[in-house]
Amino acid sequence: MKAFNKILVLFGIVAIFIGGCTKNFDQINEDPNYPTEVTTCALFTAAQKSLMDDMMDEWWAGRQSQLYAQYWTQRNYTSEDRYSMRQNNNNTYFRLLYTDIMDLVEIIRLNEDTLTRIKYSIYGDNDNQVACAKILKAWAMQVMTDTYGDIPYSEAFQGNAKVEILNPKYDKQEDIYAALLTDLKAAVDMINVDASGFSSGDIIYGGDMSKWKKFGNSLRLRVALRMSGIDKSKLDDIIAENAGDPEAYFTSNADNAIFSYIGSNPNVAPVYNALWNEARNDFTMAKPLIELLKGDNDTLNGKINPFHGLVDPRLQIYSRPKSGVYRGMPYGMTDAQSQSYKGKCPSFYYDPNGNAAYNTVTATVVHNPRWSPVYMDYAEVEFILSEVNNFEQTHYINGVRASIEYWRDMAADFESWSTTKINDFNVQLEQYIAALPPANMENVMTQKYIAFYMQGYQAWSEYRRLGYPTMLVKPGEVTNILADGTLVYFNSLEDTHGDIPRRVTYPQQEYTVNNTNTTAAAEHIQGDYLYTHVWWDNKTK
């Protein structure tokens, strides 16, 4: 029995050893791969970059906003041109944009929470950090709501809140717009230009808070203008509030809010990445834009170019000639119909020797690895001020000049223009401006459209707001004529009620995971369709 007792003791010892030996479990389960704390600078850089990466890539610029604005069209597979959307991309876009913005919300939280505020003040003045994050958040949320209409806002970004909200309700766009204006006002008021901005990681302005303040105010104009068809008082209030401050908004291209990519992998501009890293040679210039820039009318549909007979100096920067001819591909053809155009329309992808490589002779500045997508620029501010003043002439001309100069400077930099070339261009610029027809709604809005090149979301929204440019081809209209005189019509794959989509339908994933709220929103906006108008879109249905 003694032996048996010994065994019992042995049992006990090993049992205690194994069962009790859990003290270092905390250490074992400490993730060695990822940090639990990071600088707000790193979050800010990430947010700035990921917003541009996601909005300006081949899926969301190339197959959505650039198509809706008819800046581009696809050369081979034209489903998206004809408004048939890949649902996976819609799911991804919706989620990515919110999660990108979440990093801004995190910056705001870390700088507002009394427990962390002091700790994070070493990366910049707390209020200034919050203001920057709020401005960029408002910028992105406007794009989101303009895309979908009602979206989650008041309950959004609370997945990790103390009272978590995993599936937030959708807010009315009306309320979102009110909130965006409130937030932007708060942000602008919060900025202390004498205190430090972000100590590093602010790629847009390098911590210059006076520029952030201009960005905030300029963005307030954009937001208020967009809803001005429903309620113009907000716009009037902002104009009145800043009436005495000549520096309230962007005053030159140096103020432009842009994201400058480094230009070497993996930090290359999204369009470069799409063409050269992902080898997607699917895009070319669309005919309506090229006609507009060349000063041609749309003879097929009997539409008059307001700048008829004027060749826009930006034509040579936006596009490339093929066999000496600038040509846009007719928008909205079927895959088969597009075939005969591939040889004729520029393939940005190949150099003349047929090598797949970036080449400034064939590719344009937006294909450059260093191309800087725009959050908002000075030209837009001038166009807004022109509109606010009943389509006033000086602001209109300032806007056109600002845009042309912005593109000129970028091209001169990326393509190493000679002084002669710059001088020649400047002569064209002056001639063009001198020949421009005077400001009116169509001329201002059409110039704004040309200036918005690559900002497809803004161009598309402004088209929805006022209907310009008229040169865009709508479903049911003639897009091309064959040699034998056969007319080719733009047939949409989805029902858009004969127009360019007025919004994007809610992603399927939202119906799956957040069904009640999404369904309610679909009912509130009177049907989740491409032709449903968003709240500020008061154009006749």
Add this chain to the structure above:
Amino acid sequence: MRKFTILLALLLFIGMQSVLAQKKISGTVTSSEDGKGIPGATVLVKSTTNGVITDVDGKYTLNVKDGKILVFSFVGMTTKEVVIENQTVINVVLDPESKTLEGVVVTALGISREKKALGYSVQDVKGDELSKARETNVINSLSGKVAGMQISGSSGTMSGSSRVLIRGASSISGNNQPLYVIDGIPIDNSDYNTTNTARGAGGYDYGNMAQDINPDDIESISVLKGANAAALYGSRAANGVILITTKKHSTSAKSKAIGVTYNIGMNWEQVGLLPSYQNKYGGGYDMYLLGYDNDQGHYKISTNGYQSFDLIPTYDIDESWGPAYNTTSGEYLSSGLVYDYNTGDAVAIEVPSEYANSPIYYRKWNSWDEWDTQHYGKSSEWKSPSSDVKDFFKTGFGLTNNIALVGGTDISSARFSYTNLSSDGYMPASRLDRNTINMSANTKIGKKMEVFGTFNYVKNKAKGRPETGYGDNNVVERFNQWGQRSTDMSDLESYINPDGSQRTWNRTSYDIAAAMYSDNPYWTRYKNYQNDDRDRYYGNVGVSYDLLDWLKVTGKVNVDNYTFRSQERVAIGSQATSSYTESVRTVTETNSEFLFLANKDLSKHLHISGTFGGNIMDRKYNRNLSMTSGGLLIPDLYTLSNSASPYLSDDYNSWKRVNSLYGSASLGYMNMAYLDVTLRNDWSSTLPNNKNSYLYPSVALSWVISELNAIKNSQIISFAKIRGGWAQVGNDTDPYNTVLTYTNMLTSDNLPYHFGTNALYTLPNVLKNTDLKPEKTTSIELGADVRLLRNRLSVDFTYYNKKSEDLILDVAISGASGFGRKYVNAGEMSNKGIELMVTGTPIKMENNFQWDISVNYSKNVNEVVKLYPGVDVYLLANGPFNVSVNAMEGERYGTLLGTDYVYDEQGNKVVDADGRYLSSGIKSLGNVLPDWNAGFTNTFKYKGFELSVLIDIQHGGEYFSTTHMWGMYSGILKESAKTNELGNNIRDGIIVNDDGTYNAASGGVLIDGWVAKYDADGNVMFNDANGNGIQDPTETVQTEHKNNVRIDGHTWCTDMYDGPAAQNIFDASYIKLREIRIGYTVPKKYTGPIQGLKISAFARNLAIWGTSYKDIDPEVATTSSGNIQGIEGAGLPSLRTYGINLSFNF
């Protein structure tokens, strides 16, 4: 045969007759099978060399002392021992080995138990069944053999993944694969396939790591199916355990000599199934005129002045909507819509009679390279190529050599085995080599102590695995989903220019040679290859000590370690950016354990055995992944430093520890009733501090009713047992799921990077949870085992019902929350099912002919009972196109969601005013899990011959076929050029008569459906006007009349993608002729010194029937052992395998 044995035995035992005859014992040894005497049986006095052989009638006479033990043995029969007391006549009945009544089976912790004592179901498979019909992933060869075990494995992937579900899936987001234990060593079965690979979006299928198990070393496999059987293994056994026992050399008296066994196997593999392609239309869309100044064009026509030109197809279109092969040049050129390549203008050509009736001649893709004088500048006839897809593949050949040496003494024994497998696959430039060393030894130290150990080393090397799914380097995708049917495969063999650049049919244009979408498949195989290798060792050392005569203690350390390297390449000149990717993964799992084993008779009728043990498990994982960025600089140099931009790299380390204590007790009463109780407690490092300890019990009862006196002597019932059990198993989660950390921004290849000197960190996509608690699975199991008519018929039946609760899920949440997913304890899933195993011997003849039938059937009913409040769908993965795989509340696990047809109230499919299908909102289109599986084996034996045929049946389940979708879209598949109901090809033009009716010569497709009604705004009118419209999949549409609008064939085909996803959903049922084996054991009289010479031949996957889409083997949708199933991305063809095997020993 028996006479030969007698002769041999006589030789062996000559002179063994003892001179110390003390007592004469005699008797007859008979067989239980036929009651006849067994000639040549050995009768031996235990632990001596004193013995005799029975005569032709089975009679023997022998002199022995009292108190000795007599051992009766005969080949193929169980050995019996009889203690000599006062008898002088000892008659013995021997049972055939294969029909062992109270068979012994290996159970949890490697403890051998009598089958009849078990209160749960365990099924075993003999090792030679696996080594004879070779599969490189041995798990695949269990398919159809075990009831309740569902195996899906694609065969074309070079030892790719096989997914095993034992009694259904019990975890929603976690691992559902069983635990593999070899000789007590838990073996890592990770699957490193990316989500992209699993969802059919491209990537290499590296297979699950259990593929390293060498079939030649397997003695037997026990499948522990239920929680009762597996409870002692803890968390990881919640999905069942596959318990593998390797061949050993035992320390019994008759095996002292050194023995050698040699086995050689050869196998050939061939593509078994390819889609039916259309052979009427060529590639691209149209042809263009390319004019010449130098009079070199194929066509020389004197209209509009003198013209000389060639016809060039649209090389850059990887589709097959080109002109029909039977079109004449006359028809084609005079059609009025032939365009000049450079101007895009239509050119009207009056065709001279010399061309009018000749076929179209065009410039092949390879006619533009000056160096290729054979093709340069020449036009070729537009026709179906003589060399097609099937000519790309070759016959793969594999060779396996195995040699095993055994040896031993009274106290020690050892086995050494070496296996070499080398195989050239069916794809060009693919090769797999595997070398395995297996050693085991044990020795006694003194009387009470035994030291034992096993060691295995496996070296796997693969080169040129085929890419799977919708990936750039999956040549099958380029054959079956996209491509130009007019491309001649033999032309493609010239894939490289003298300057090293690529030549592909998919040129960007006639003057730009760069690939548009598709690389030349030979370029892909020879230039964009991958390779990988894995060094793995696993083994254990241990000591056992007999503390008391009824108590033994064992201590053991088990280690499994491997380093898995892979290198993937994209060459400069490929369509994709060139790259080189290198990954190194190291896994080490250590299990240190002790175990007390007790065995005691408490009284004459009551026996108790018990265990008590503990284990510390550490699993450490390390991964380094590096990839070039922005392309490569120097061609064909695959190093990280050859990266154009600085290369990117990522490290990941994880560590998990689980401490466990467990015990069991088994009580047996009169060999009739048995009670088993187990208890285990785990402490897991992955769970929060206060929730990391969890205890779970099991209890099982077995009652052998045939021991009851009333049944005992029944002529009909030979054996009957009923059993029942209840068990619980807890489960933890992966490391680091409890605390929120920031993550790096990642490139599209998932590599972290920074923005210059600025760090890029972001909140993670998945929210962690500090309140996670262990998952819990509770199951009951009831069963009966009945054998009738002297074991000629036996039935084993099991019913189980298991429920898994508190399942840990990373549920998808609205992105608007700022996160994509969150870890929660929420899910509940149930699996109920039956397993039935019937074996019988319908024919057994005097002349040794025997026919055995074995049928197994299992049906599992799975239900996702609950997810998370407010969440009714858990996304497992989005397919690359149009569907997703989900766990959906109230449905079976693995729901395929996508758009369906829209129906009217009468159930008709609805089309729009243009005659095209309308698509519904997202809804369930089917489920990836089958309803039931069955295996049906017939074995015929005649003397040394044995023939067995296995038919494997799966019924139910669905999958989404990307091949069907894109193959139709791009005009590759036969169906895209089918004949319509008017007898015309659907690609022919739609011809409308003057009165608006369709001409009898009209092409196009008239979809059998009803036309939707539209309201004044042009919206489809639904029957239930609740405003959700098309997004509500349950709503029906109002219809007006039957569809009478034809759509052109091309639109009909592209609508496979643009229209309802349901068009590409297929039933996954199949009946497969899985395996035929024929074996012959050569009688010793012919083999001289060689013994046990066995020759066998096999064929696997010979035929498949009963599939809803006959072009595709539903199993090819499996490209991962994980939970993402049911999406056929561009499935590699399933293979037929043939082989021969020869083994002998001396």
